[in-house]
Amino acid sequence: MVRDIAPLLNNKWSDPAVVVVDSNLNFAIPLLGGHHGANEIARKISELGAIPVLTTATEVHGKPSVEGIADRLNCEIFNKESTVAVNCALLDQEIEVLEVKGPRIVVVDEDVSVLVKRRQENIEVKGDSGNNS
Known part of the structure; x- marks a missing residue:
């Protein structure tokens, strides 16, 4: 996954929001762009049953x-x-x-x-x- 998206990466402000989901749809993990849409995407995926794994410090602490x-x-x-x-x-x-x-x-x-x-x-x-x- 990381190697596939590497050519698309430039900086935190222009990189795409990337969320990784395991094959059983257990977890939705924002890989890039947590504060730039990926956390929100993970929350949306949680409506399908996946657990959003948010790791940005502000999100973790509410x-x-x-x-x-x-x-x-x-x-x-x-x-x-x-x-x-x-x-x-x-x-x-x-x-x-x-x-x-x-x-x-x-x-x-x-x-x-x-x-x-x-x-x-x-x-x-x-x-x-x-x-x-």
Whole structure:
């Protein structure tokens, strides 16, 4: 399995979510991308009877992760390298999520994750006006 997917791997932020399931459908194990969809896929597979084997530290301890918080808030993580330190801190303490409305200049330490809201695309739907002439 690992050798098969090796050519697809680049980095944690762009690698596909990969879940391994044993042949008896006993276990669903996120191999890659736990915080990037694989844990959720394993939970979905558990509806078929498999036990999800989640190994990301935040999941094991029932804590939120920066990646999960970003997804819930419809945000992108601006400084991805910060997530290791912040996820480690989330294991031991409550971390406040602050929302800063601009215009502002924000200066942060390297152990602060910065989440940027995704732009909402306005899609205009034009229907048939009923004129067939």
